[in-house]
Amino acid sequence: MPLVRIDVTEGRTPDRVRAIADAIHRAIVAEYGIPERDRFQVVTEKPAGHIIAEDAGLGFDRDGEVVIIQIFTQRGRTIEAKQKLYAAIAGELGALGIAGENVFIGYVENGPEDWSFGFGRAQYVTGELAVPAKAVA
Amino acid sequence: MPLVRIDVTEGRTPDRVRAIADAIHRAIVAEYGIPERDRFQVVTEKPAGHIIAEDAGLGFDRDGEVVIIQIFTQRGRTIEAKQKLYAAIAGELGALGIAGENVFIGYVENGPEDWSFGFGRAQYVTGELAVPAKAVA
Amino acid sequence: MPLVRIDVTEGRTPDRVRAIADAIHRAIVAEYGIPERDRFQVVTEKPAGHIIAEDAGLGFDRDGEVVIIQIFTQRGRTIEAKQKLYAAIAGELGALGIAGENVFIGYVENGPEDWSFGFGRAQYVTGELAVPAKAVA
Numbered sequence: 001m002p003l004v005r006i007d008v009t010e011g012r013t014p015d016r017v018r019a020i021a022d023a024i025h026r027a028i029v030a031e032y033g034i035p036e037r038d039r040f041q042v043v044t045e046k047p048a049g050h051i052i053a054e055d056a057g058l059g060f061d062r063d064g065e066v067v068i069i070q071i072f073t074q075r076g077r078t079i080e081a082k083q084k085l086y087a088a089i090a091g092e093l094g095a096l097g098i099a100g101e102n103v104f105i106g107y108v109e110n111g112p113e114d115w116s117f118g119f120g121r122a123q124y125v126t127g128e129l130a131v132p133a134k135a136v137a
Numbered sequence: 138m139p140l141v142r143i144d145v146t147e148g149r150t151p152d153r154v155r156a157i158a159d160a161i162h163r164a165i166v167a168e169y170g171i172p173e174r175d176r177f178q179v180v181t182e183k184p185a186g187h188i189i190a191e192d193a194g195l196g197f198d199r200d201g202e203v204v205i206i207q208i209f210t211q212r213g214r215t216i217e218a219k220q221k222l223y224a225a226i227a228g229e230l231g232a233l234g235i236a237g238e239n240v241f242i243g244y245v246e247n248g249p250e251d252w253s254f255g256f257g258r259a260q261y262v263t264g265e266l267a268v269p270a271k272a273v274a
Numbered sequence: 275m276p277l278v279r280i281d282v283t284e285g286r287t288p289d290r291v292r293a294i295a296d297a298i299h300r301a302i303v304a305e306y307g308i309p310e311r312d313r314f315q316v317v318t319e320k321p322a323g324h325i326i327a328e329d330a331g332l333g334f335d336r337d338g339e340v341v342i343i344q345i346f347t348q349r350g351r352t353i354e355a356k357q358k359l360y361a362a363i364a365g366e367l368g369a370l371g372i373a374g375e376n377v378f379i380g381y382v383e384n385g386p387e388d389w390s391f392g393f394g395r396a397q398y399v400t401g402e403l404a405v406p407a408k409a410v411a
Binding site: 180 | 320328
């Protein structure tokens with residue numbers, strides 16, 4: 001269920017781009033306990049200048065290797081769970097050599113009825129998929 | 138009002154891409170009763186590998202022709218209305234030969250004050266547009 | 275914090291594209307009082323036909339120069355604040371010669387815990403960043 005949009009600057013190899021996507025997914029699976037194949041990612045490589053990401057006043061610089069991650073998923077996770085997820089994503093990307101400065105995450109919530117994985121069915125409503133326990137408010 | 142992002146893999150003709158967008162819009166108009174010209178779609182064609190969409194554990198395979206549909210629209214529709222919408226989208230795409238396995242939908246809600254269709258005005262707030270009856274909570 | 279997605283049609287110079295992004299950011303800074311460097315924008319240039327934006331029944335035509343703006347930001351702003359923001363965006367873009375007909379805005383809200391600006395930390399939760407006063411519900 002999480003639909004994750006990943007925006008990165010052009011110039012990486014396909015393997016590198018895939019490794020970034022894999023790393024983000026590993027963090028979500030580890031922290032949220034979702035199925036390995038509950039993976040929906042849209043990756044976009046963009047020309048320099050088409051991603052503008054400053055520091056929100058925090059006092060650091062990014063180096064052009066910023067990774068913009070936008071996670072759409074079901075509501076119900078605690079603040080602590082989200083914090084652990086962000087840390088895990090930064091950790092996984094750090095293992096690839098991506099600096100903490102370059103990991104930007106935004107998160108948007110919806111409900112179980114807001115997903116259809118195929119066949120025009122809302123599988124969390126029909127019961128074909130169980131709503132993740134931790135995502136029940 | 139619905140803003141619909143449609144991500145597909147490269148390799149289709151422009152007519153085919155347009156037909157997919159048209160099909161999705163027809164389903165929304167039919168199910169939600171919105172005006173025909175209440176149409177806002179952003180289509181993106183992506184290289185193979187930049188859309189990663191597995192099965193969430195449901196036990197089926199997609200064939201690379203997956204269509205990722207993300208609908209941003211006003212809150213207030215019932216679960217049943219959403220289910221009918223998803224079925225209609227899958228039905229319309231099915232008529233184009235797109236298998237049910239390849240129709241992924243995510244849905245995100247906001248309010249009437251969250252839209253400006255032009256001129257910097259919030260037309261559902263000013264009354265220039267009527268809030269859809271079915272979308273009143 | 276606002277993450278702003280900007281979709282425009284191809285064919286503008288890089289300077290022009292940057293000017294559009296700058297104009298939108300100026301409006302947000304002016305109206306919402308956020309830090310100048312609280313800037314996160316993803317710009318996408320798209321082939322003709324990949325942005326479909328009609329008039330929602332309002333009775334006007336766009337001229338192909340439509341700018342689709344999607345703002346993801348914290349909840350808590352009033353309807354009036356949003357209306358002023360939309361007007362300011364249209365005003366800034368108008369100063370660039372972009373007609374009011376061509377300014378489409380959608381808005382999606384989340385919470386302070388839904389942002390990580392770097393290092394895997396949720397800086398509005400940790401207190402490294404202050405939640406904007408106007409964004410407290």
